[in-house]
Amino acid sequence: MIKYFKKSPQGIPIVEESEQKAFYKKLKWQVFISATLGYGLYYVCRLSLNVVKKPVVDAGVLTESELGIIGSALFFTYAIGKLTNGFLADHSNIKRFMAIGLLVSALANLVMGFTSTFIFFALCWGVNGWAQSMGAPSCVVSLSRWYKDKERGSFYGFWSTSHNIGEALTYILTAVVVSYFGWQWGFRAAALVGLLGALLISIFFHDTPESKGLAPVNEDFRKEKTSTWSEQKEALKNPYVWILALSSAFMYISRYAVNSWGPYYFEAAKGYSLTQANSLIAISAVCGIVGTASSGFVSDKFFKGRRNIPVLIFGLMNVLALSLFLLVPDKIWWLDALSMVVFGLGIGALICYLGGLMAVDITSKKASGAALGIVGVMSYAAAGIQDIASGYLIENNKTIVNGDTIYNFDTISIFWIGAALMSVLLALLTWKKT
Numbered sequence: 130m131i132k133y134f135k136k137s138p139q140g141i142p143i144v145e146e147s148e149q150k151a152f153y154k155k156l157k158w159q160v161f162i163s164a165t166l167g168y169g170l171y172y173v174c175r176l177s178l179n180v181v182k183k184p185v186v187d188a189g190v191l192t193e194s195e196l197g198i199i200g201s202a203l204f205f206t207y208a209i210g211k212l213t214n215g216f217l218a219d220h221s222n223i224k225r226f227m228a229i230g231l232l233v234s235a236l237a238n239l240v241m242g243f244t245s246t247f248i249f250f251a252l253c254w255g256v257n258g259w260a261q262s263m264g265a266p267s268c269v270v271s272l273s274r275w276y277k278d279k280e281r282g283s284f285y286g287f288w289s290t291s292h293n294i295g296e297a298l299t300y301i302l303t304a305v306v307v308s309y310f311g312w313q314w315g316f317r318a319a320a321l322v323g324l325l326g327a328l329l330i331s332i333f334f335h336d337t338p339e340s341k342g343l344a345p346v347n348e349d350f351r352k353e354k355t356s357t358w359s360e361q362k363e364a365l366k367n368p369y370v371w372i373l374a375l376s377s378a379f380m381y382i383s384r385y386a387v388n389s390w391g392p393y394y395f396e397a398a399k400g401y402s403l404t405q406a407n408s409l410i411a412i413s414a415v416c417g418i419v420g421t422a423s424s425g426f427v428s429d430k431f432f433k434g435r436r437n438i439p440v441l442i443f444g445l446m447n448v449l450a451l452s453l454f455l456l457v458p459d460k461i462w463w464l465d466a467l468s469m470v471v472f473g474l475g476i477g478a479l480i481c482y483l484g485g486l487m488a489v490d491i492t493s494k495k496a497s498g499a500a501l502g503i504v505g506v507m508s509y510a511a512a513g514i515q516d517i518a519s520g521y522l523i524e525n526n527k528t529i530v531n532g533d534t535i536y537n538f539d540t541i542s543i544f545w546i547g548a549a550l551m552s553v554l555l556a557l558l559t560w561k562k563t
Contacts, residue, residue, distance in 0.1 A: 149343060153338065153343050157276065159334075160333075160335050161272075161276075161284060161288065163334040164291070165291045166326070167231065167291075167329055167330040168264050168288070168295070169293075169294035170231065171234065171295065171323075172294070172295020172298075172299065173295050173299050173322045174237075174238050174257065174319045174322070174323040175203070175234070175257070176300075177241075177315050177316050178196075178200060178241075178316075179389050179392060180304050180392065181307055181312035182393050183392065183393055190245050190312075191247060193393075193523050194524050195250075196520055197517045197519060198517060198520070199251045200254070200513075200516035201513040202258060202513075203257055203258035204258060204510070204515075205255070205258065205513040206258035207259070207513075208505065208508070208513060209259075209262075210258065210261070211265070214266050214502070215266040215500075215505060218269075218270045218498035219270060219361065219495065219496065223266075223267040223271055223274075227263060229260075229327075230260045230262070230267070231326050231327040232323070232324070232327040234261055234323050235320045235321075235323025235327065237253045238253075238316045238320040238323060239316070241253045241254070242316035242320065262509075269285075272284055273489070273497040274338065274346065275346060282425035282429040282490075283429050285425045285481060285489075286425025287422050287426075289422075289424070289480055289481040290477075292477075293415065293473070294414075296388065296410075296414030296417065297418075298322070299319075300392070300414060301407070302318070303315050303318055303319060304407035304408070304411075307403070308403060357496070360492070360499075361495075363496065365499070365503065369559050370488045373483060373488050373556070374503050375507055375555050376552050376555035376556040377484055377504050377507060377508045377552070378508050379551040380444075380479050380480075380484075380508075381512045381515075382514075382549075383476070383546075384512070385512040385516065386541075387472060387476075389519070391409075391454075392406040392410055394538065395409055397534070398458070398536055399458075399459075399460040399465070401460070409465055409466060412466055413470070415473065416470045416474050416477065417473035417476060417477030417480075419473075419474060419477065420443065420473060420475060420476070420478040421477035421478060424486075425481060425486065434490075437559070437561075439482065440479065440556050443475045443478040443479050445475075446474060446475030447475040447553075448549045448550055450468050450472030450476075453465075453468035454468040455541070455542040455545065483552070485500070485504055488500040491562060518544065522540050523536065
C-alpha cells in the first residue's frame, strides 16, 4: 500500500520519494494495458458494420451504395472529431475523455441492433464516428505524459496493436455471433463489449503523473515559457506534419478498403462463405499485431529512432499484399491467406509510423494530440471518400446474368493499389526529417 506524507496545494497526495519509482512503474503499466485493451474494444464497436454488410444486402435491408454512405458517415465525423478532439485531449482529463467516448460508441451500436432504416443507420454511425475519435488522442497523449522519449517509440508500437486486437475480435467473434444469431446481434454484441471496455478504462486508465502525486515525466511538460496552445500552433505550421498526414491518408484508403470491403470482396469475387471470408481478414488483423508491435522497437533499436527506411519497406509490402489480394482472381486459399499475412504485417507497421508516431516525433510532446489530430483528419476523410467510392464502384460494376450477380473489380483494384503507391511516394518526401 502506498503511503503519502504530504499534499500539494491542490490537495493531491504526494508519494514518498522512496516509493515513487515503484508507484510510477505500476501506474504506467496500468495506463499502457488499459489503453491497449480499451482502444482494442473501441475497434470492436467501430468495425461491427463491416461484418454484417453482406448479410444486410442479402436480406434486402440496404444496398451497397447505401452501406458506402453509412460507412462514410463514421469516417467523416471521425475525421472532424479526430482534429478537434486531438486538440482537446492535450488539455483534458484523458481518463474521463476516453471512457465517455467508448460509452457513447457502445450505445450507438446498441441502437443499430434494433433498427433497419437507412437514415437511422447513417445517424447512429455518424455519432459513433465522433465518439470513436475520442479514443486514439487520449491514448497518444497518455503515452506522451507517462513514457520517456527513449521508450515512447517502442510503447507506441506496442499500443498500436490495439487496432489488431480489436479487428481480430471483430472478424472472428462478431462473425460467429452474426452467423448464428443474425446481423442485428453483430451490433448488440459489439455494444456489450464496448460497455465492458468503458468500465475497464474508468478503473485502470490514469490522467497524468501529477494527478497521482508524481513529477512530470518529459521535459516538455516542465516548461513554463511555452503554452500548450502555442506548441499546437507550431504543429499546425509544420509542413512535414501535413505531408505525413497526406501519406497516411492514402495508406488509410488501402487499409480501410480491406477492412471495410475485404470480407465482401472475398465472398462476392472468390466465393468464400461469410465465416471463411472474415477468417481471412482476421489473419491480417492477427499478423498486424506482429507488424505493429515490432514497428516502434525495430526503428528505435536498429535505426536509432529514424522511421524513414522502415516506412519504405512496410509501404512496399502493402503494395505487394494488395496486388496478391486483387490481381489473383482464382479462389486459392493459401495465396489469399499469404496476401493477408503480408498486408497485416505491412499495414500494422504503417498505422504506427504514418498514423501518428512520425508526426508526434517531430512536434512538441505538449502538442501530441494536435499532431495526431492533423494526421487523423486527413486519414479518415480519405477513408470516408474511399467507402463511398468503393460502394459506388462495386454496385455499378456488377451485372445480373440468369439470376446470378457477376462482379467486375478491375476499377476497384486500380483505386486501392494506386492509393498504396501514392502513400509510399509521399512518405519519401519526409526522408531527411524522419
